[in-house]
Amino acid sequence: MMSGGDGFTTLFSRQAKQRDARAQDIRVKRFESEEMGISNAGIEDKRFVIITGFIEGSDTPIADSVRIGEGDFVVCADSGYRYAEREGVKPDLIIGDFDSGDAADARKLGVEVVAVDPVKDDTDTLLCIKRGMGMGYRKFVIVGGIGGSYYHTEANIQNLSFMTDLELDAEIATPRETIFMLDGRKVKIGAEYSISEVGEEGVAVIAGSPGDKFSVFSFTERSTGVSIKGAKYELDDYVLTQSYAIGAGNEIASGTGEAVVRVGVGRLLLVVEKS
DSSP: OEEOOHHHHHHHHHHHHHHHHHHHHHHHHHHHHHHTTOOOTTOTTSEEEEEOSOOSSTTOOGGGTOOOOTTOEEEEETTHHHHHHHHTOOOSEEEEOOSSSOHHHHHTTOSEEEEOOSSOSSOHHHHHHHHHHHHTOOEEEEESOSSSSHHHHHHHHHHHHHHHHTTOEEEEEOSSEEEEEEEOBEEEEOGGGEEEEESOOEEEEEEOOTTOEEEEEESSSEEEEEEEESBSSOEEEEEEETTOOTTSSEEBOTTOSEEEEEESBSEEEEEEEOO
């Protein structure tokens, strides 16, 4: 158990309140979806797939990023509908302010189109995420969204963190890599400003072949108890910081078929390159 001062406690209290507010917002939206007659039954184990307006490589097929399966709910964020249309993928929904696409053009696909005011707080991708949460989905795949304008890349990494806050199963899938986050034990604030760790450490198993590349970064200022085993470059009970990229450019070690990443406290960003 650790003892912290007012500033440290205030920081974690503020973060907890922000998470609670986001969770309440999602609960409200889910209730609204039920009022509108949208059924939440049987979909928590299915995927909510969001096709963004940027996938690296102008002619790269969606299947290089993710295999869309039967039962997946497919949403296009703004001009993402153009990728779907090109490949004959019929989305279930299109949402956007259409600063990069055209709403009238999107409606030609014969699906529901939600055109929103461009003066808004949420990115189009985040609007899609919130729609899926309101419908009861807990598994999300953002297709593309990495590359192009840097602010879009950063926004989607933060969208990934937003979903991790809410303990959703979320990843970003591109033709080049799969990106996800791994949380360690939670930090709980008790009486008299005492701070303790609760829950289990975070564990991720990266299955593949020797030489398959991956990178591990701290998304929090400090991630403690970090270990990487079965890799060319291993760590043991390491303190990974946001300002030192020691976990970049690793690979599964020779003679093994998987690498195992663990974190005690903190949040890791994992980037697994595709073979």
